[in-house]
Amino acid sequence: MSRTKRLREEVCRFLGERGRANTVEVFDHLNERFSWGATMNQVGNILAKDTRFEKVGSVRDFFRGARYSVCLWALSGRNHGDSGPSKATA
Numbered sequence: 001m002s003r004t005k006r007l008r009e010e011v012c013r014f015l016g017e018r019g020r021a022n023t024v025e026v027f028d029h030l031n032e033r034f035s036w037g038a039t040m041n042q043v044g045n046i047l048a049k050d051t052r053f054e055k056v057g058s059v060r061d062f063f064r065g066a067r068y069s070v071c072l073w074a075l076s077g078r079n080h081g082d083s084g085p086s087k088a089t090a
Contacts, residue, residue, distance in 0.1 A: 007038055008046055011053065012075070020056055020074040023047065024063045047073050 002008070007030055014029050015021060021029075023043060031037035038046075047053050054076040060069040 004038075004042060004046055006034070007042065008050055008052075010034070011043075011046055011050075015053065015073060015075050020072050022059055022070045022072050024068075024070055026073065047071070052076055 010030060010033055011026055014026065018025075023040075026047065027038065027040055027043045030043060047055075052075060053073050055071050056074045057072040058069055059072060060067065062068075063070065
């Protein structure tokens with residue numbers, strides 16, 4: 001069992017409700033939701049390595065008092081209801 005299973009499930013639920021969110025919003029949500037929270041490295045790895053999430057763009061704005069470019073994330077369309085490659089009949 002992975003150490004970040006609860007975090008991954010919460011990110012999936014959060015993006016399901018919001019549609020899309022940037023990395024800072026996901027990080028803030030996880031740290032408000034759980035008493036132990038998550039590090040920014042954990043959040044970045046969860047979003048980048050889990051196939052349920054896909055990067056849909058980036059935004060450059062002020063976060064934490066400085067200007068940063070952060071990624072926008074959404075649920076991946078390829079894992080919803082897909083049971084694998086479809087078999088075409090000839």
